[in-house]
Every structure is written in structure tokens, then in C-alpha cells.
Amino acid sequence: MKDQLCTRQICFILIAFSAAGKLLMLPAQLAYFAKNDLWVCALILYLLQIAAVWSAAFLCSKSNGTFFNLLQNTFGTAVSKVFMWLFAIFFVMAAFIPICEQKLFVHEIFYDTVPALIVFIPFFFLSTYMGGKGLNNAGRAADIAFPLFIASFAAIFIMSVTQSNAGWLLPVFSNPVKDIARGVHSTLYAFTDGAVMLMFMGRFKYKKGDCTKITLSYAAGAAIVIAFILTFYSVFSALSPDEYFAISKTAIFFPALSVTGRLDLIAVYVTEIAMLCGIILYIQLAAECVYTAINKRAGRQWISLAINVILLVLIIIFNDKYRAVQGVYGNILWYVFAVFTLLLPCLAWVLKRSGKR
Numbered sequence: 001m002k003d004q005l006c007t008r009q010i011c012f013i014l015i016a017f018s019a020a021g022k023l024l025m026l027p028a029q030l031a032y033f034a035k036n037d038l039w040v041c042a043l044i045l046y047l048l049q050i051a052a053v054w055s056a057a058f059l060c061s062k063s064n065g066t067f068f069n070l071l072q073n074t075f076g077t078a079v080s081k082v083f084m085w086l087f088a089i090f091f092v093m094a095a096f097i098p099i100c101e102q103k104l105f106v107h108e109i110f111y112d113t114v115p116a117l118i119v120f121i122p123f124f125f126l127s128t129y130m131g132g133k134g135l136n137n138a139g140r141a142a143d144i145a146f147p148l149f150i151a152s153f154a155a156i157f158i159m160s161v162t163q164s165n166a167g168w169l170l171p172v173f174s175n176p177v178k179d180i181a182r183g184v185h186s187t188l189y190a191f192t193d194g195a196v197m198l199m200f201m202g203r204f205k206y207k208k209g210d211c212t213k214i215t216l217s218y219a220a221g222a223a224i225v226i227a228f229i230l231t232f233y234s235v236f237s238a239l240s241p242d243e244y245f246a247i248s249k250t251a252i253f254f255p256a257l258s259v260t261g262r263l264d265l266i267a268v269y270v271t272e273i274a275m276l277c278g279i280i281l282y283i284q285l286a287a288e289c290v291y292t293a294i295n296k297r298a299g300r301q302w303i304s305l306a307i308n309v310i311l312l313v314l315i316i317i318f319n320d321k322y323r324a325v326q327g328v329y330g331n332i333l334w335y336v337f338a339v340f341t342l343l344l345p346c347l348a349w350v351l352k353r354s355g356k357r
């Protein structure tokens with residue numbers, strides 16, 4: 001198989017795309033369940049995902065094949081195709097809720113006088129185009145988005161942390177374990193990185209030390225998110241559960257902004273690039289799964305178009321029902337995310353390996 005990505009691009013994806021998408025709604029949602037211990041929930045979720053990412057990355061050192069190649073070798077073609085379709089559905093599910101969040105974000109922060117659905121529809125044109133380009137396109141997007149994300153996040157973080165009060169995070173571990181556990185399972189849908197890494201198997205040329213590089217890169221992204229979550233609660237304290245769109249809120253008390261205006265929104269706009277690329281990555285992965293399952297009988301562009309039409313229809317149906325959607329994902333579908341993002345990356349070791357190194 002022709003390599004579609006390189007190790008550097010995978011590292012960039014696991015830092016920029018993964019971290020950016022967790023800076024919007026996740027901090028407020030964790031604060032709702034665990035209050036000042038919200039960072040504990042994030043740490044638990046990331047430790048689980050780091051284990052899953054490491055497992056999938058290390059398996060890449062043992063086989064040149066994709067995850068579906070391993071399934072085919074173990075269970076046959078029919079079972080492999082079933083899993084391709086299941087993963088395609090999973091990545092469509094994974095893309096849906098962040099699209100809902102982005103629609104709300106665009107409406108509140110960018111165009112609050114225009115119906116959000118009208119403003120957000122152009123996203124699907126971009127998504128259809130990029131979604132049909134394959135994973136090599138995701139790698140090129142990561143090369144561009146990564147430095148932009150790091151620079152914009154650094155600017156927002158510096159402006160935010162100077163106005164924070166770490167005392168509001170104390171006392172540590174003051175909330176019941178059941179609240180922390182609820183925060184973990186209710187936001188697990190935001191952590192899909194183990195499944196994403198599983199899809200990268202066989203799509204890059206593994207070199208010695210790549211597993212360490214990939215795992216440490218993901219851990220660096222985790223550090224970015226946890227640092228931001230700590231700063232977020234240090235700024236808003238008990239008001240945190242009501243402060244959605246956290247990345248656009250934490251810097252508003254920076255003194256210079258009272259003179260210059262909301263220049264911090266420039267950094268938010270730049271961060272938005274990585275967020276959108278992260279959503280489109282789900283669509284690219286879903287299209288790749290379908291493309292392989294149907295033996296390339298249709299072009300990726302047509303598959304991407306079909307996926308985006310499905311997502312657009314769902315967005316229209318659930319236009320004003322984000323809280324209901326979030327409740328379903330957090331209370332019911334978290335089992336599905338646990339299977340695809342945690343269980344399968346770890347159980348992949350039992351499959352027959354092809355193309356051993």
C-alpha cells in the first residue's frame with residue numbers, strides 16, 4: 001500500500017486536530033459534573049486514550065497491514081467488511097456532535113444576527129471537497145494547521161493565565177467519586193483518538209522510535225488541553241458550567257483588550273482552522289472505510305458527498321436540539337465510543353499479523 005501519511009503528520013494531527021476540538025465545549029461540560037476537579041476527569045480520559053494510542057502505534061511496528069488487513073487474515077473478508085462499515089458509521093457519529101457545536105459557535109461568536117444554519121452550510125462544501133481527497137490531504141492540512149494552532153493557542157493561553165486565580169481549583173479531590181465518574185463517561189464521546197490511530201495503521205512507513213514519538217505527541221496535546229482546562233476554571237470558577245465556547249471566553253479579561261478590542265478573536269479564528277480540519281478528518285476516515293468496503297466501486301468524492309448529505313440532513317433535523325443530542329451521546333452512546341476508541345485498539349493485538357517487520 002502506498003504510504004498516505006508520514007510520522008510527522010500523524011504527530012501533528014494528534015496534537016493540533018485532537019486538542020483543538022476539545023477546547024470548545026468540553027471544559028464547561030466537565031465543570032458541570034466535577035466542578036473544580038474537572039481536570040481529574042480530563043486526566044483519566046487522557047490516560048485511557050494514551051494507552052489506546054500507544055497500543056495502536058506499537059502494533060504498527062509489528063505489521064505493515066491495516067487494521068482491516070488484520071481482521072481479514074483472522075476472520076475473513078466478510079467480517080472485515082462488516083467492521084469497515086461499522087467504523088464508517090462510527091466516524092460519522094463522531095463528526096456529528098462537533099458539527100453541532102461548531103454551528104452554535106459560529107452563531108454566537110461570529111454571526112449572531114444571522115441564522116446559524118445558513119451561515120454554517122458552506123462548511124459542507126469544504127468538507128465534501130476535502131473529505132474525498134484521502135488521508136494524504138489530511139497530512140498536508142496538519143502541516144499547515146499545526147504551527148498556526150500552536151501560535152494561536154499560546155497567545156490565548158498567555159492572555160488567559162495572567163488573569164486566572166489558581167486558588168479556585170482548591171481543595172483538590174473535594175467532589176464525590178461518582179461525579180467524577182459521571183464526568184468521564186458523559187464526555188467520552190469527545191475522545192476518539194484511539195480509533196483514529198487504529199485507522200492510521202498501514203498508512204505510513206513505520207520507523208524505529210515512531211511509537212514513542214506518536215505517544216509523546218499525543219501526551220503533549222493532552223498537556224495542552226489539561227493546562228487550558230485548569231486555566232479556564234481558574235478564570236470562571238463556579239460560573240464555568242455556563243461558559244460554553246471556552247476558547248473564546250478565557251482571554252476576555254486581559255487588560256489590553258479593553259483598549260484594542262477583541263483582538264484575541266484573531267487567535268480564536270486561527271484555532272478554528274484546526275477544529276474544522278479535525279472534523280473533516282472524521283469524514284475522510286469514514287469515506288476511506290466505505291471506499292475500501294465497496295472495493296473502490298465508487299470514487300471517494302462521491303462517498304464524501306453522500307456522507308456530508310447525511311450529516312447535513314441530521315443537522316437540519318436536530319437544528320435546535322444540541323442539549324438532547326449531547327445527552328444521548330453522554331448517557332447512551334458512550335458505550336459505543338468506549339468500544340471503538342479503547343477496547344478495539346487494545347484487542348487488535350489478538351489478530352493475526354500480516355507483513356511482519
